[in-house]
Amino acid sequence: SYVLTQPPSVSVAPGQTARITCGEDNIGSKSVHWYQQKPGQAPVLVVYDDSDRPSGIPERFSGSNSGNTATLTITRVEAGDEADYYCQVWGGTSDHNYVFGTGSKVTVL
């Protein structure tokens, strides 16, 4: 079973770049998805299949995945990006389990 490890918190100044990592052995062989969750709201998909963006998600959100680490990058960070972010993978047909990361709180200074 997967354990997706994320840093509990990431702090970034407005206009700078935030990078949120998601670690697991050989995660590069899986498709990784990322969700943004603001307080009191449902999660929103911001990146899927490692690096694709759903319609309506700004280009400032991008993803990459290689080796043992997947990364969500938010460029030109805005106050409205302050939220919890979760990575997620699927365990595959042998382990029909959908696993979420531990979550990272992004704070805009």
Added chain:
Amino acid sequence: QVQLVESGGGVVQPGGSLRVSCAASGFAFSSYAMHWVRQAPGKGLQWVALISYDGGNKYYADSVKGRFTISRDNSNNKLYLQMNSLGGDDSAVYYCARAMSGGGSSFDYWGQGTLVTVSS
């Protein structure tokens, strides 16, 4: 536009049962697999269950297997989660979420959730 609206949450005693529902609109419900995901207060997200587009295949997290049952009514665009033998660890906001089409493993739309509290 895609809308998912959960209902049926509430307070239930330990060992009790509850059924939560999700009403779907704005898309061809019968063409999509659907999930339940939960979030305990102040905690992270946990996948609970998946049902295929036609209800023919169902999968569960180990923590709920044998106690929870996912089902759907495609004629009425409804998704359900029957929860039995509830314990304190089951207290959470329960979200229904749509599986991305094309065999993807992400959840592309979520409802606002319904709160289930297990307490005596």
